[in-house]
Amino acid sequence: AQSVSQHNHHVILSEAASLELGCNYSYGGTVNLFWYVQYPGQHLQLLLKYFSGDPLVKGIKGFEAEFIKSKFSFNLRKPSVQWSDTAEYFCAVTLNTGFQKLVFGTGTRLLVSP
């Protein structure tokens, strides 16, 4: 069965620092990749998604992610974080076959200090 690994469980950054959160998946077939964010007290929201085409995907709030097929990775990046980016970030994958069951990573808690 496919799985998703997020290597950073907790990240603490100062405002204006650059962010990169790692995500690796284990599946050899065609996948769809997602980053979701959960702000404190709020529901999961879609940050960005990759289905096909340009492997560099831009999402909301200045986030981007790069799909590197050879490394089975989909890392999330932001050049300069803000205090409002404090949240939990989840990488997820679905397969291109069957129904769209999201398989999530364990999440990364990001704390941005002002």
Add this chain to the structure above:
Amino acid sequence: GAGVSQSPSNKVTEKGKDVELRCDPISGHTALYWYRQSLGQGLEFLIYFQGNSAPDKSGLPSDRFSAERTGGSVSTLTIQRTQQEDSAVYLCASSWDLSFNQPQHFGDGTRLSIL
């Protein structure tokens, strides 16, 4: 409504009781999903519906869990004879259909605590 609505937002109950969790998807969304978010297991998939049909129930943790959807809209997740390990946040999501390019939109969840 504008988003996926779940009720109740919080539920505290005694071990052994039955609970019902409700999900009202975004209007027009034919696909509906249930997930569970717990400390030990992270976010795990439970079941999905296409219309009123749930073709795959293998994600449900035990036979104490059941779900139904009526009228292609509201869904209810029922847990019978609750156990402490059922304590978690139960999330519902909906999407336009099951196509891979249709993202899932999540509700706020129901936080279930079993005493």
